[in-house]
Amino acid sequence: MALTIDSPIQYVKGVGEKRATLFHKLDIVTVGDLLCHYPREYEDWSSACSIEDAPVDTLCCIRARAVTSPTERRIRRGLSLFQFAASDGKAAMQVTIFNNKYAAAKIKAGDEYLFFGKVDTRYFKREMASPQIEPVSGDIHGMRPIYPLTGGLTSRAIEKVVKTALDTLGDAAGEEFLPAFVREQYGLCDRMTAVRLIHFPQSRADVEKARKRLTFDELLLLQLGLSRLRSGGKTPTGAVVKAGLAEKAKSLFPFALTGAQSRAVDDCLADMQSGFAMTRLLQGDVGSGKTAVAAAVGYAAVKSGLQVAMMAPTEILAEQHAKTLEKMLAPAGVSVGLLTAGRTAAEKRAVKEGLADGSLSFVVGTQALLSDSTVFSNLGLVITDEQHRFGVAQRAKLAAKGGNPHTLVMSATPIPRSLALVIYGDLDISILDELPAGRTPIRTYAVGGDKRERVLNYIKKFVAEGRQAYIVCPLVGDDEDEETFDQTSKSAIGTYEDLKAGALSDCRLGLLHGRMKPAEKEAVMAAFSKGDVDVLVSTTVIEVGVDVPNAVLMVVENADRFGLAQLHQLRGRVGRGEYASDCILISDAHGEEVKRRLGVMKDTTDGFKIADEDLKLRGPGDFFGNRQHGLPHLKIAALSENMAMLEPVREAAAALLPHLHEPDYAPLAGQVDRLFATVGENGLN
Ligand code: ADP
Ligand code: MG
Numbered sequence: 001m002a003l004t005i006d007s008p009i010q011y012v013k014g015v016g017e018k019r020a021t022l023f024h025k026l027d028i029v030t031v032g033d034l035l036c037h038y039p040r041e042y043e044d045w046s047s048a049c050s051i052e053d054a055p056v057d058t059l060c061c062i063r064a065r066a067v068t069s070p071t072e073r074r075i076r077r078g079l080s081l082f083q084f085a086a087s088d089g090k091a092a093m094q095v096t097i098f099n100n101k102y103a104a105a106k107i108k109a110g111d112e113y114l115f116f117g118k119v120d121t122r123y124f125k126r127e128m129a130s131p132q133i134e135p136v137s138g139d140i141h142g143m144r145p146i147y148p149l150t151g152g153l154t155s156r157a158i159e160k161v162v163k164t165a166l167d168t169l170g171d172a173a174g175e176e177f178l179p180a181f182v183r184e185q186y187g188l189c190d191r192m193t194a195v196r197l198i199h200f201p202q203s204r205a206d207v208e209k210a211r212k213r214l215t216f217d218e219l220l221l222l223q224l225g226l227s228r229l230r231s232g233g234k235t236p237t238g239a240v241v242k243a244g245l246a247e248k249a250k251s252l253f254p255f256a257l258t259g260a261q262s263r264a265v266d267d268c269l270a271d272m273q274s275g276f277a278m279t280r281l282l283q284g285d286v287g288s289g290k291t292a293v294a295a296a297v298g299y300a301a302v303k304s305g306l307q308v309a310m311m312a313p314t315e316i317l318a319e320q321h322a323k324t325l326e327k328m329l330a331p332a333g334v335s336v337g338l339l340t341a342g343r344t345a346a347e348k349r350a351v352k353e354g355l356a357d358g359s360l361s362f363v364v365g366t367q368a369l370l371s372d373s374t375v376f377s378n379l380g381l382v383i384t385d386e387q388h389r390f391g392v393a394q395r396a397k398l399a400a401k402g403g404n405p406h407t408l409v410m411s412a413t414p415i416p417r418s419l420a421l422v423i424y425g426d427l428d429i430s431i432l433d434e435l436p437a438g439r440t441p442i443r444t445y446a447v448g449g450d451k452r453e454r455v456l457n458y459i460k461k462f463v464a465e466g467r468q469a470y471i472v473c474p475l476v477g478d479d480e481d482e483e484t485f486d487q488t489s490k491s492a493i494g495t496y497e498d499l500k501a502g503a504l505s506d507c508r509l510g511l512l513h514g515r516m517k518p519a520e521k522e523a524v525m526a527a528f529s530k531g532d533v534d535v536l537v538s539t540t541v542i543e544v545g546v547d548v549p550n551a552v553l554m555v556v557e558n559a560d561r562f563g564l565a566q567l568h569q570l571r572g573r574v575g576r577g578e579y580a581s582d583c584i585l586i587s588d589a590h591g592e593e594v595k596r597r598l599g600v601m602k603d604t605t606d607g608f609k610i611a612d613e614d615l616k617l618r619g620p621g622d623f624f625g626n627r628q629h630g631l632p633h634l635k636i637a638a639l640s641e642n643m644a645m646l647e648p649v650r651e652a653a654a655a656l657l658p659h660l661h662e663p664d665y666a667p668l669a670g671q672v673d674r675l676f677a678t679v680g681e682n683g684l685n
Contacts, residue, residue: 002172003031003165003168003169003172004031004169004172005030005031005032005035005169005172005173006030006031006032007030007031008020008029008030008031009023009024009028009029009030009031009033009034009161011031012031012034012161012164012165012168013164013168014160014161014164015161019153019157022150022151022152022153023153023161025150025151026148026149026150026153031165031169034161034162034165035162035165035166035173035174035195035199037147037148037158037162038198038199038214039145039146039147039198039199040146040147040148041146042143042144042145042146042201042207043059043061043116043143043144043146044061044143044204045061045114045116045134045140045142045143045144046061046142046143046202046203047061048061048062048063048114049061049062050062050088050090050091051064051086051087051088051090051091051092051093051119051126052090052091054119054126055119056118056119056120056121057118057119057120058118059116059117059118060116060117060118060119061114061115061116062086062088062093062114062115062116062119062128063088063112063113063114063115063136064086064087064088064093064112064113064115065086065087065088065089065110065111065112065113066084066085066086066095066107066108066109066110066111066112066113067084067085067086067087067092067109068084068085068109069084069107069108069109070082070083070084070097070104070105070107071083071084072104078099079098079099080098080099080101081096081097081098081099082096082097082098082100082101082103082104083095083096083097084107084109086113086115091126092126093119093125093126093127093128094125094126094127094128095115095127095128095131095133096127096128096129096130097130097133098129098130103133106133107133111135111136112135112136112137113133113134113135113136114133114134114135114136114140115128115131115132115133116131116132116133116134116144117129117130117131117132118131142200142201142202142203142206143200143201143202143203143204143206143207144159145158145159145162145199145200147159159199162199163199163200166195166196166199166200171192173192173195173196174190174191174192174193174194174195174196175191175667176190176191176192176667177191177667177668177670177671178191178217178220178668179656179664179665179668182652182655182656185652186216186648186652187212188212188213188216189209189210189212189213190213191213191217193209193210193213194209194210194213194214194217195210195214196210197209197210198210198211198214215645216645216648216649216652217671218675219645219646219649220649220652220653220656221671221672221675222675223649223650223653224653224656224657224660224668224672225672225675227653227654227657228657228660228672234276234277235276235277235404236275236276236277236404237275237276237277237403237404237405237406238403238404239272239277239301239306239378239380239381239402239403239404239405239406240272240273240275240304241269241272241273241300241301241304241306241380242273242300242303242304243273245269245299245300245303245304246265246266246269246300248299248303248332249265249269249296249297249299249300250262250265250296252295252296252299252328252329252331252332253292253295253328255436257289257292257293257296258288258289258432258434258435258436258437259434260284260288260431260432260433260434261288261289261292261293261296261432261434263430264282264284264293264430264431264432265293265296265297267280267428267430268280268282268293268297268406268408268430269297269300271406271428272297272300272301272381272406277404277405277406277407278381278406278407278408278428279406279407279427279428280406280407280408280409280427280428280429280430281409281410281411281427281428281429281430282294282408282409282410282411282430282432283410283411283412283429283430283431283432284410284411284412284431284432284433285412285432285433285435285572285606285607285608286412286568286569286571286572286573286607287435287436287439287572287575287576288432288433288434288435288436289432289435289436290385290410290412290432291321291324291325292328293410293432294310294325294383294385294408294410295324295325295328295329297381297383297408298310298325298329298334298362298381298383299329299332299334301380301381301406302329302334302361302362303334304380305378305380306361306378306379306380306381306405307355307358307360307361307362307363307376307377307378307379307380307381307402308361308362308363308379308380308381308382308383309363309364309365309369309376309379309381309382309383309398309401310325310362310363310364310365310382310383310384310385311364311365311366311367311369311370311382311383311384311385311398312364312365312366312385313366313385314366314521314522314525315340315341315342315366315518315522316522316525316526316529316546317385317546318338318339318340318364318365318366319338319340320529320546320547321364321385322336322337322338322364325362325364329362334361334362335360335361335362336362336363336364337351337354337355337360337362337363337364338351338363338364338365339351339352339363339364339365339366339368339369339374340365340366340368341366341367341368342519342522348368351363352373352374352375355374355375355376355377356375356376356377357377358377358378369398370397370398374401375401376401376402378402379401379402379403379405380402380405380406381405381406381407381408382398382399382402382405382406382407382408383407383408383409383410384398384407384408384409384410385410409427412569412572433608439575440575440579440580440581441575441605442554442571442574442575442581442582442583442605443580443581443582443583444571444582444583444584444585444601444602444605445582445583445584445585445602446559446585446587446595446598446599446601446602447584447585447586447587448586448587448588449586449587449588451586452586453503455555455584455586456499456503456504458553458582458584459471459504459507459535459553459555460504460506460507462552462553463507463534463535466550467550467551467552467553467579468528468531468533468534468535468536468548468550468551468552468553469534469535469536469551469552469553469554469555470535470536470538470542470551470553470554470555470570470573470574471495471499471535471536471537471538471555471556471557472492472538472539472540472542472554472555472556472557472570473489473490473491473492473494473495473537473538473539473557473558474489474490474491474539474540474557474558474561474562475489475490475491475492475494475539476491476492476493476513476514476515476539477491477492477493477494477513477515478491478493478494488558488588489557489558489561490557490558492511492512492513492537492538492539493511493513495537495557496509496511496537499535499537504535507534507535508532508533508534508535509533509534509535509536509537510524510527510528510533510535510536510537511524511536511537511538512524512525512528512536512537512538512539512541512542513538513539513541514539514541521541524536525542525546528548528551529546529548531550536551540562540566540570542570542573546573547576548573548576549576549577549578549579550577550579551573551574551576551581552574552575552577552579552580552581552582553574553581553582553583553584554570554571554573554574554581554582554583554584555583555584555586556570556583556584556585556586557586558586558587558588558589559585559586559587559598559601560587560589560594560597560598563614564597564600564601564610564611564613564614565607565610565611565614567585567601567610568601568605568607568610568611570583571583571601571605572607583601585598585601597613600613656668660672
């Protein structure tokens with residue numbers, strides 16, 4: 001049977017069963033997987049330098065003739081050196097091979113070789129120790145691939161198998177699936193060339209050429225797959241919201257909605273009146289007022305005879321939402337139930353009965369909402385808050401409790417729109433890009449560690465005025481994993497103990513971190529929320545969502561250790577009430593980069609601007625690095641380096657999508673199917 005890219009890896013000549021299991025460890029099961037196992041870097045054998053000019057202690061390639069045959073020197077039992085002289089006509093060097101009789105035996109005086117390794121100078125003599133050696137007459141000349149490895153498989157072994165596979169497959173290794181006009185428009189080489197060059201380039205330029213095409217392909221297939229899911233995925237639903245509710249829905253609040261809030265409500269209502277299930281992402285910076293949008297939309301659903309469920313990631317957030325929503329909605333005749341693990345059995349039973357018989361229309365809860373005993377009579381709208389805490393599967397599970405209910409996903413992680421469209425390609429997006437008027441801006445200061453004393457006095461001053469403060473540290477405890485332990489960073493536990501015994505002994509201190517049990521965390525948060533704790537020493541667990549308007553000071557220790565988007569989330573914990581608030585970023589680190597980053601925090605409170613900066617500085621690893629979004633794994637497209645490619649890719653995807661079902665585009669459609677086959681059935685819902 002002819003080898004295809006779908007053949008199992010052991011069908012490649014030279015790969016036996018044992019080798020195959022090593023490949024499996026690298027997630028390489030088929031020949032296609034092997035070809036997508038891209039080199040992580042390259043050894044440059046293409047630009048040989050002279051012995052004289054070889055940079056010292058840097059990997060380089062030298063072309064020279066063996067002047068003598070290797071002579072063996074026994075150092076001790078089991079250790080032999082083989083040494084010979086080589087010359088490029090202008091200068092000479094000594095080459096040493098350690099303990100490798102076979103390699104040494106291949107060297108013939110008079111023949112020319114390529115030596116790849118590091119040159120050293122000893123007593124004015126140039127020397128190369130255990131270089132890789134290839135005959136000039138052989139076929140190693142260009143860039144040699146260095147592959148991500150597993151134990152038992154060397155880069156050379158992988159290289160050989162890739163070469164065999166490419167040779168055996170011929171043109172079948174890179175079936176062209178992009179129409180010529182697209183390749184032309186975006187200056188892309190053909191697929192076969194790209195597949196060959198990424199493994200066996202002759203030069204840096206070849207690598208770039210191959211990367212450009214393969215990255216484009218990957219992003220395009222992703223984009224096409226997501227768009228297809230979205231447009232083909234509109235599910236008809238009986239949950240239809242009545243027209244004419246918008247005005248009342250928008251006037252439930254003691255304030256007027258911002259323009260952005262009002263538009264978001266309109267977007268949602270239009271979706272929910274359409275007869276198709278809404279799948280919408282509501283993205284808004286901290287404090288942009290997502291809760292009010294949820295309330296307005298939920299109100300319209302309830303008044304149309306539908307039930308609404310809102311899921312929050314923690315009990316404290318669920319409680320807070322329930323309280324806020326109840327206040328907004330009760331006057332309009334909608335009561336809001338709360339369902340969390342912490343409620344009494346009787347309370348839980350009452351809420352569940354109300355949901356089952358339809359007498360309760362709006363419920364807020366935690367994961368408890370997902371339990372099998374929670375049954376709805378007519379669930380029509382599912383709202384999830386702080387989406388990144390939930391997996392797609394959980395979202396889907398809640399939605400499955402109704403007959404194609406609408407879903408609204410709320411996220412406070414500001415992501416530039418271009419990236420959001422990639423990540424949340426299966427969702428429509430409404431963005432709250434406007435803060436309610438009249439907020440007192442939070443003042444942000446970046447200070448050195450020598451100011452800690454003054455910062456503590458500042459905290460005391462606020463506490464004396466009856467206000468509260470947060471101190472956030474990068475580590476939990478000082479006993480952290482010895483290997484990775486970072487002596488220069490503050491821990492929450494250490495800081496808490498120090499302050500309690502020292503500078504802040506007069507204040508009521510609380511401690512919160514991720515190693516505590518959920519119930520302990522809830523208790524501490526509740527105490528802080530009630531005002532029973534003055535200063536909360538914490539890790540980033542407080543990052544998400546809590547609303548304590550009396551907390552007016554956010555102090556972040558070792559601020560340089562955090563991403564800007566994360567600092568922004570932390571800062572969003574203050575400035576939520578009537579008092580002017582401050583954020584103090586403490587850092588012992590010097591250097592321009594740190595100054596610049598913290599400078600961005602000082603200069604802007606716009607979450608989207610900050611997210612953009614963060615992306616530029618760190619890349620979107622946080623957003624795209626894991627697979628919790630249920631997206632296919634990207635092999636080559638490091639988005640940070642390819643932000644500029646997102647626009648062209650979207651443009652191409654939009655042009656291609658309407659044709660995807662046509663016979664001429666079958667190869668492209670097939671590739672999209674292939675990429676998404678790995679995601680699984682309920683990956684994207
Ligand atoms: P987030 O988007 O971070 O969840 P919230 O919904 O918690 O924001 O709203 C933050 C605060 O702003 C709340 O106290 C809320 O009452 C208030 N708020 C929301 N919308 C407006 C508005 N249009 N005008 C004035 N205040 C508003
Ligand atoms: Mg919120």
